[in-house]
Amino acid sequence: MHRPDGPSTASSPDPGRRRAVSAFAQADAAFLREAWAKLGGGREISPLRGPESGLVMVRGRAGGGGAPFNLGEASVTRASVRLDGGTVGHSMVLGRDGTRATYAAAFDALWQVEAERDDVESHVVTVVETALADADRERRSETEATRVDFFTMMRGED
Template identity: 80%
Template structure:
């Protein structure tokens, strides 16, 4: 990394944006990614570099969110790496065993790195996935709120 603070800040900003987009691609459904690829990536050459490969990762948890970490269990993940148009390399790791979804997510990671395509990918894929996730979170919160029970303690006058 460079010693120039401006360049370092710009690199960190791009890294944060890429983490956000890779997360969105990994959470998107295979059908959605396939339809979006037909619109945005048609005509591009996608060469598989690695995978899709399925394996296991250990999921760790913390008691109460802040306690000592413990092994919760294993989860299946699938990863893939692709080269787009012989130039840009994209990577993806998705929960589950869907190799096509991992390949498409990696292809979108590579497409997002192409400056000319980045805006369209942000608008049509990343924003749509983030909106769907936010909507599902709101629905889940509303459902949970509907079952909320307020407990209170009454002081008895016998003391």
Template identity: 50%
Template sequence: MEAARRRVHRILALANAQALRQACAAICDATPAAMLRGPETGMVMARGRIGGSGAAFNIGDVSLTRASVRLANGAIGHAAHLGRDAGRVRLAAIVDALWQDPERRREIEDRIVAPLERFVEARDAKLGGEVAATKVDFFTLVRGED
């Protein structure tokens, strides 16, 4: 269950704001949610590693917005995203809370999570193709005078 919820959080975080709004407009707009926290924006330190495995170093501060909501059935949803889009974070928190209801999970997966996952995969594939097209292969030519 925790791995599945982490997957949903990942998809909600990777989807852009417009795709998230389109995917959950009908469901989230019709779901009353009480704000427990925020949305509030603050700064966090982004860290990186050279080559993905080197020693960690600080890249710099980035803004992060987080929110927590409670639905009428008592489910609590949380979300946090880089940036300052409070509306996006609120929608993601509502989706998280709705997803936790076993009776609505299939609907949320089919109508919100699956379309967003397809969007993220398509965007990543397109970006991967664009990056691959700019790859430079360096090689050494053997000179014939040796």
């Protein structure tokens, strides 16, 4: 039942799908192509829209909570596909890689197929999330190694 004072549950995005779509969008095109060869089961990917490249405005906030400001533009590529079973998937990836956008959309569609979800989660989403976490940990470690601690010593009155 839709309540006029709050959002409908039908329009609330599935957090599991949101997480999966984020992983697909950040994955490497070669990884997605190889994973599709293993998990796609010979399914045909039919393009509905795109892939098409364009620009989006990136906005930021000073300190994470200040007033929003326009940071600049970023290239993105979006795609919408339909698998031969009728499931539709969508993607938007940073950059101008149409192949990556197409496979990301295909995995979004495959993730929506209940019988395929566990395989997609374990062989694609988890692998991508682990690789991203490892890269982030390595980047933080390299940054920490170059950190300089500044301090001020007060001298007594001479």
